[in-house]
Amino acid sequence: MSDEADWQGRFPRNEIISLLDVNRRYNLAESTAQDLTLGEILDLAGGAAALGGLKMGYGTSAGLPRLRTAIAALTGVLPEEVVTTQGTALGLFMLAFELCRPGDEAVIAMPSFPPSRDSLVGAGVTLRECRLTFDQGFKLTVGALEPLLNERTKLVSIASPQNPSGVRATLDEIKAILDLMRVKSPAARLFVDETYRDATYGDETPPRSAAAVDDAVITGGSVSKAHGAPGLRVGWLTVRDPALRERLTVAKMNMVISGSPLDETLASVILETREKILGARRGLLAAGLSKVAAWVDAQAGRVQWVRPDGGAMCCLRLSPNVFDDGGIARFWSTLPAAELQIGDGAWFGESSAVLRLGFGYLPIDVLPAALDALSNAIETAVRPDPVGDALRPPSRVVV
Numbered sequence: 001m002s003d004e005a006d007w008q009g010r011f012p013r014n015e016i017i018s019l020l021d022v023n024r025r026y027n028l029a030e031s032t033a034q035d036l037t038l039g040e041i042l043d044l045a046g047g048a049a050a051l052g053g054l055k056m057g058y059g060t061s062a063g064l065p066r067l068r069t070a071i072a073a074l075t076g077v078l079p080e081e082v083v084t085t086q087g088t089a090l091g092l093f094m095l096a097f098e099l100c101r102p103g104d105e106a107v108i109a110m111p112s113f114p115p116s117r118d119s120l121v122g123a124g125v126t127l128r129e130c131r132l133t134f135d136q137g138f139k140l141t142v143g144a145l146e147p148l149l150n151e152r153t154k155l156v157s158i159a160s161p162q163n164p165s166g167v168r169a170t171l172d173e174i175k176a177i178l179d180l181m182r183v184k185s186p187a188a189r190l191f192v193d194e195t196y197r198d199a200t201y202g203d204e205t206p207p208r209s210a211a212a213v214d215d216a217v218i219t220g221g222s223v224s225k226a227h228g229a230p231g232l233r234v235g236w237l238t239v240r241d242p243a244l245r246e247r248l249t250v251a252k253m254n255m256v257i258s259g260s261p262l263d264e265t266l267a268s269v270i271l272e273t274r275e276k277i278l279g280a281r282r283g284l285l286a287a288g289l290s291k292v293a294a295w296v297d298a299q300a301g302r303v304q305w306v307r308p309d310g311g312a313m314c315c316l317r318l319s320p321n322v323f324d325d326g327g328i329a330r331f332w333s334t335l336p337a338a339e340l341q342i343g344d345g346a347w348f349g350e351s352s353a354v355l356r357l358g359f360g361y362l363p364i365d366v367l368p369a370a371l372d373a374l375s376n377a378i379e380t381a382v383r384p385d386p387v388g389d390a391l392r393p394p395s396r397v398v399v
Contacts, residue, residue: 029342030341032358035231036270054261057261062080063236064268066264067236071271076211083252084236086235088224095189101154106128107128107148112157117129132165139167140173153181164348165306165314171210175213178190189217190218194211194221196312199312201310223271226281303378305317328381331380340374
């Protein structure tokens with residue numbers, strides 16, 4: 001792998017890419033619910049025979065009408081106000097390259113999902129970061145955004161729930177942001193990434209989408225996280241402005257031509273039967289969150305957390321009162337041998353003392369063993385072996 005100083009890629013290199021290639025026994029790094037199987041989706045569709053006549057031609061430019069109708073029912077907009085994408089990730093690129101031009105600016109709430117930021121960097125946009133902090137519970141406020149907005153701002157990008165923290169913005173908070181934008185950045189659009197919106201806990205109803213709040217709002221979503229089908233690569237944008245929607249549809253055609261009829265048909269099935277899928281998953285997420293809460297309480301101050309509002313993940317922090325830089329480095333060095341994975345805060349623009357812990361991906365009966373392994377890694381980092389440290393050769397970066 002190239003050294004950071006030698007990196008010549010248009011897009012920043014980010015080690016979150018390792019999640020695509022490494023899946024350890026105790027994977028607490030993933031932020032998805034458990035993966036659906038193809039068989040489960042086909043059963044929901046009425047069996048494989050029900051799809052036997054599906055033709056593998058090109059899809060339509062804005063997306064399969066059946067899928068757009070299902071998304072419209074989910075978000076409160078009209079079907080014609082939906083453009084399907086290959087995951088929310090394609091929508092991020094479409095917005096970065098179509099909304100912004102040289103000299104334009106974008107504002108993004110950080111920490112964030114890396115492609116949310118890096119697509120803007122790759123597009124050459126002047127980026128202003130609104131830094132949310134662990135100590136303030138990653139709450140996004142109008143006051144934090146206000147000094148970053150100006151007449152050159154064309155896009156404001158937030159997520160609700162946020163990745164990696166799971167903290168939500170309420171609709172009233174979103175409306176307050178829009179009021180500020182009308183004054184400071186009247187030409188800007190507000191993008192709200194709602195990928196985790198359906199990932200609620202127990203009997204909690206998902207909050208209403210921001211899609212229909214205002215014509216300046218664009219939302220994104222997918223079947224990847226709450227629904228457990230990231231392999232379908234199906235997402236969407238809701239765009240109420242018809243002129244912008246046409247521009248984004250043309251951008252999509254130039255990037256990927258169209259979506260897959262098979263993927264979009266299967267995604268339609270998932271959304272049409274989503275309560276069958278989500279009901280059980282909400283119970284599992286509630287149980288997982290409860291186990292994590294009890295585990296944090298048992299750490300006796302060595303670990304802090306921000307309790308999430310939604311999503312299959314939360315943010316932890318190795319306590320600064322307990323861990324110095326050496327302790328943080330020892331923690332990360334113990335994970336491979338423990339068959340343990342957890343999200344590095346540095347992936348999202350935080351420090352490596354901050355961790356993204358996913359509690360929805362592993363089977364619920366495996367989660368306690370994974371948390372025990374995490375406890376052991378923390379204990380090792382807090383109480384290093386002084387003899388072993390003295391004998392251990394200096395670490396080397398392998399390039």
